[in-house]
Amino acid sequence: MIRHDLIWAALDKIAEDKGLSPSGLARLAQLDPTTFNRSKRNTNAGKPRWPSTESIAKVLSAANVTFREFSELMDGNGAGRIPVIGFAQAGNRGFFDDAGYPVGGAWEDITFPALHDPTAYGLRVAGESMSPVFRDGDLIIVSPASNIRPRDRVVVKTREGEVMAKELVRRGAMGIELKSLNPAYEDRYIEAQDLDWIARILWCSQ
Known part of the structure; x- marks a missing residue:
């Protein structure tokens, strides 16, 4: 089962490896700086919010992370x-x-x-x-x-x-x-x- 917290954790790990904050990672990917903020990870009703596949694709390209490498971050952790x-x-x-x-x-x-x-x-x-x-x-x-x-x-x-x-x-x-x-x-x-x-x-x- 895929869990949204594991997806966010993988994105946070990419940001950490690049020496960036979540906002910095979003800027690197030419996204709105608030895209990956922790306040955006749940709806106002408290339900989990998932990053879009388009956002993930832009991050992988900008951070020079391959699809396989991102998959490995997820592998065995709910992907x-x-x-x-x-x-x-x-x-x-x-x-x-x-x-x-x-x-x-x-x-x-x-x-x-x-x-x-x-x-x-x-x-x-x-x-x-x-x-x-x-x-x-x-x-x-x-x-x-x-x-x-x-x-x-x-x-x-x-x-x-x-x-x-x-x-x-x-x-x-x-x-x-x-x-x-x-x-x-x-x-x-x-x-x-x-x-x-x-x-x-x-x-x-x-």
Whole structure:
């Protein structure tokens, strides 16, 4: 089980290692200086408040801390485990059910902090077809249970087994319109009968 105090403790450890206060760490990550203040870690009603994955990503980048290193801070201390496969594998049968949820036993498991979606999984990017947004070797976290809105970045799988990451432009009863993340590649329109599943991208580790 993921606990919010362990997430905050990991962020505090990064700040300490850099010789910074929580406010200093927030400034380093170009966030509001109060983002990590202790007064912000609970709501006015006293309920735990979680740091956003976007804030965590900015901290890791600014502090030059890898995703693996941050995971190790959490490992064994309440972090969640999510399944991960490569983009090429995602096009094969046997890895997803009809709704696009991960199934089977051939997935790798990794530790991932501050994630509240038990259906989420990771895909490792291969190649440069999604650059400059997602590059070869990046890990993207996908949530099949999340609501999807226009301008969200999504992973789409067609019934023919093609898997792609794009920006959702429009979704209707007849199909979906997608904008390519790499200007060298064409935008796509996929008819509803050709769509296997679509899922929202929550986070990218670069």
